Amino acid sequence: MLGHPSWGVKQAGCAPPPLFFAFMNCPICDEVEGRLTAPGGPIYDDGVWLVSHHTGRYTDPGELIVKVRRHVESIADLSGVEASALGPVLRAAVGAVARTVRPERVYVASFGERVRHIHFYVLPRTAALPAGHVFSDVYKRARTLLRGWGLAPNPTGEARAEAARRIRQDEAWKRLQPDP
Ligand SMILES: [Zn+2]
Numbered sequence: 209m210l211g212h213p214s215w216g217v218k219q220a221g222c223a224p225p226p227l228f229f230a231f232m233n234c235p236i237c238d239e240v241e242g243r244l245t246a247p248g249g250p251i252y253d254d255g256v257w258l259v260s261h262h263t264g265r266y267t268d269p270g271e272l273i274v275k276v277r278r279h280v281e282s283i284a285d286l287s288g289v290e291a292s293a294l295g296p297v298l299r300a301a302v303g304a305v306a307r308t309v310r311p312e313r314v315y316v317a318s319f320g321e322r323v324r325h326i327h328f329y330v331l332p333r334t335a336a337l338p339a340g341h342v343f344s345d346v347y348k349r350a351r352t353l354l355r356g357w358g359l360a361p362n363p364t365g366e367a368r369a370e371a372a373r374r375i376r377q378d379e380a381w382k383r384l385q386p387d388p
Contacts, residue, residue, distance in 0.1 A: 239258070239260065256278075257274060260275075260372065269370070281325065282320075297384065309371070315333055316329065
């Protein structure tokens with residue numbers, strides 16, 4: 209089955225996506241349905257929320273994406289089960305990244321402009337990045353261009369996969385499981 213094109217899903221009260229993006233397959237559904245694999249594979253999957261490394265080519269090791277498995281385009285449309293599980297999963301993801309990457313801060317953000325399927329970025333803001341989400345974002349955008357042009361060192365896919373494996377070992381995920 210193909211991914212869900214964004215134009216096929218209604219989101220109450222929100223404008224449709226820009227036309228260019230409307231005909232794009234949903235990359236998160238692609239991953240949920242096994243057509244795309246993140247570096248290192250799934251970090252956490254409880255059948256409701258899936259956590260894995262960012263699939264971008266110029267990302268830093270330890271950048272995660274927390275995504276709901278069902279194609280849903282607004283947090284307001286999450287089911288009770290999805291909404292109840294979200295807080296603990298985000299808490300575990302931030303804790304695992306903090307302990308594994310040891311950044312200055314861990315940023316959590318959800319935009320949903322280009323890819324409308326609900327997902328949260330969990331981004332370690334290391335000492336190598338300027339503080340503040342605007343400065344940090346501008347810096348990362350510039351760095352992405354330089355990495356794309358081969359003018360700045362780009363972490364390898366293996367480095368990202370290794371970070372995902374280390375994050376998967378963190379104690380936080382075990383605490384999400386109900387006691388046996
Ligand atoms: Zn989707």
